[in-house]
Amino acid sequence: MSEIYAKAVFCFFIAFGVVMGGALLAGMGAVFAWLPPKDEMLKVATNLKIWALVAAVGGTIDPIRVIESNVMEGHISIAVRQIAFILFAFLGAHMGTELIQWMCRSGR
Template sequence: MNLILSKALIDCFIAFGVVVGGALLAGIGSVLALSPPSSMMVDTASRLKIWALVAAVGGTIDPMRVIESNMIEGHLSPVVQQVLFILCAFIGAHAGTELIRMICRGSG
């Protein structure tokens, strides 16, 4: 159980880091390109949200295969685990997006 919760927490922080890191680097790039950084950061954070989720859960279709094969066989425990991992990754990506929105709204 401890291993499952630690993987879920790590997935959450990976997704959070992808969104926040990508948005911050996009902001730096927009400053170098002499364009407004806050709008670029918010736009990039929104676009990176789904990719952060994909990166956190493994970047492949394997989680969906685990869900499908175990659902068909009637084994619900692995299905619940995969859904938990995806949900935690979504929470991290969404938190990162909201943090970038909050930071950019405060500066403008």
């Protein structure tokens, strides 16, 4: 059980880190490019959300194949576990996006 928990935590934090890191670095890049950092950070955080999810669950189509093949063979618990990892990654990416939005709003 601890292996499943550890992978779920990693999925969450990898997705969270991709969004946060990408948005913060985009803000730094915007400063160097003489663009408003707030606008760029918000745009990048929103656009990175799906890529953070993909990076957290493996970066390929394999998680979807795992779900499909195990459901067809009747191994529902493995498919549910993979769906849970995707949900944890989505939650991490969404929380990263919400945090960036909150940071950009608090300066007004």
